Amino acid sequence: MSNNRPLRVAVVGAGPAGIYASDILSKADVDVSIDLIERLPAPFGLVRYGVAPDHPRIKMIIQALHKVLERGDVRLLANVDFGTDVTLDELQDHYDAVIFSTGCIKDAPLAIPGADLDGSYGAADFVSWYDGHPDVPRTWPLDAQHVAVLGAGNVALDVARILSKHADDLLPTEIPDNVYEILKQSPVTDVHVFARRGPAQAKFSPLELRELGHVPDVDVIVYPEDYEFDEGSMAAIESSNQTKQVVKTLTDWALADPSGFSASRRLHLHFLHAPAEILGEDGKVVGLRTERTRLTGDGTVTGTGQFHDWPVEAVYRAVGYFGSELPGIPFDPIKGVIPNREGRVVDATGEQVPGVYATGWIKRGPVGLIGHTKSDASETIRHLVEDVESLPRAAHGDPEDITTFLKDKGVDVIEWNDFVNLEAHEIALGQAAGRERIKVVPREEMIAIAKGVSAPTA
Numbered sequence: 001m002s003n004n005r006p007l008r009v010a011v012v013g014a015g016p017a018g019i020y021a022s023d024i025l026s027k028a029d030v031d032v033s034i035d036l037i038e039r040l041p042a043p044f045g046l047v048r049y050g051v052a053p054d055h056p057r058i059k060m061i062i063q064a065l066h067k068v069l070e071r072g073d074v075r076l077l078a079n080v081d082f083g084t085d086v087t088l089d090e091l092q093d094h095y096d097a098v099i100f101s102t103g104c105i106k107d108a109p110l111a112i113p114g115a116d117l118d119g120s121y122g123a124a125d126f127v128s129w130y131d132g133h134p135d136v137p138r139t140w141p142l143d144a145q146h147v148a149v150l151g152a153g154n155v156a157l158d159v160a161r162i163l164s165k166h167a168d169d170l171l172p173t174e175i176p177d178n179v180y181e182i183l184k185q186s187p188v189t190d191v192h193v194f195a196r197r198g199p200a201q202a203k204f205s206p207l208e209l210r211e212l213g214h215v216p217d218v219d220v221i222v223y224p225e226d227y228e229f230d231e232g233s234m235a236a237i238e239s240s241n242q243t244k245q246v247v248k249t250l251t252d253w254a255l256a257d258p259s260g261f262s263a264s265r266r267l268h269l270h271f272l273h274a275p276a277e278i279l280g281e282d283g284k285v286v287g288l289r290t291e292r293t294r295l296t297g298d299g300t301v302t303g304t305g306q307f308h309d310w311p312v313e314a315v316y317r318a319v320g321y322f323g324s325e326l327p328g329i330p331f332d333p334i335k336g337v338i339p340n341r342e343g344r345v346v347d348a349t350g351e352q353v354p355g356v357y358a359t360g361w362i363k364r365g366p367v368g369l370i371g372h373t374k375s376d377a378s379e380t381i382r383h384l385v386e387d388v389e390s391l392p393r394a395a396h397g398d399p400e401d402i403t404t405f406l407k408d409k410g411v412d413v414i415e416w417n418d419f420v421n422l423e424a425h426e427i428a429l430g431q432a433a434g435r436e437r438i439k440v441v442p443r444e445e446m447i448a449i450a451k452g453v454s455a456p457t458a
Helices: 016-026 045-049 061-070 088-094 123-130 154-164 177-184 206-212 231-239 241-254 370-386 399-408 416-432 443-450
Strands: 007-012 032-038 074-078 097-100 120-122 146-150 190-194 218-222 265-270 273-281 284-295 301-310 314-317 344-346 352-358
Touching: 007 016, 007 088, 016 032, 016 045, 016 061, 016 074, 016 370, 032 399, 045 061, 061 074, 074 399, 074 416, 088 097, 088 399, 097 370, 120 123, 123 154, 123 177, 123 314, 146 154, 154 190, 154 206, 154 265, 154 314, 190 273, 190 284, 206 241, 218 241, 231 241, 273 301, 284 314, 352 370, 416 443
Parallel strands: 007 032, 007 097, 032 074, 097 352, 120 314, 146 190, 146 314, 190 265, 218 265
Antiparallel strands: 273 284, 284 301, 344 352
């Protein structure tokens, strides 16, 4: 680049995808200055606000992300909402390139009757609530004894586990106080997880599945009549060690003697049941209707025309995440992603949008685990580096220009040192209660603590 200054790059979204992209770009053979722009007052995205609080091993990923941001060569500008506080035109006035890594935070739609009934909930909303997301309500209506969870992935397992687990067993975690108090009052006795395909097609991680068997005072029940394998299932078991482990764990549970079940809560895993309708009365959920399915030989299923009604008072839809459209940015409403070619964003005509890139779930859709975003980010950064000489030059490329611009607009920007204040406060709150951390939930309180306006009260 010319003009005697580093390449200026904004990465919008400070979750794992954005931080990995920033880290990889910082180590590329380019003189670069990177700002990581985040809508929330805290970084780390779905690791902070999408992973269940009783999964500390997964949350260890934060330590690696933490090390990237504490180095100082990637600047955090949090509490800055793209589309409200700053537009694409305004970013391009301050940066030579912009990478979008905003992820997928909404629930994918489920097109069955009754999905909009009172008592039918999106799993993403529930996860945001129990993880203390600052932009969701502090309360949640936990008044059902019998609950259905639709889905065969790790999010479905997380939701089912949090619903069935006793609140006191979550106290050692960073669960927010308001979440603990509501879970403590939950009358739930039975949580039913429904998967439309067979055990060999489940997308559970072996570790997450095994953890279910260690939840105190919760029996895991798998039904032998749901156990069916076709040629495609056997091929999946033989070719994947992960699938083999999942099937073994499920098999052990299916063979368990029911006379040994004595817990006060039960978590039922049902296979070969496709949700057909959420049943309601007076606008409220009163049941779930599923259609029995059968494997067709290649691991897929077809309906049998046999239906079963399950008396439940709440349904949680854990059928996947979906991307959100960003103002002024091309969007594919069918796939829920920013259209791109290997990270280079393209418009409706297929032409590359100069200086605009994407990475993570908003680039490829909500598939893969957190670690998979590294290779995805590498691809995007490789193309950005290839494009360096052709990138349009920002008129206001001094790093202080954007902070002055945001300050003049009245934006309370949270930088890394501010977040460190918030983090220290949360840790102090936890230590005072004999816990590792207690997460601060209200946005205004997060900002005040980060800025030193509100002193820690641990």
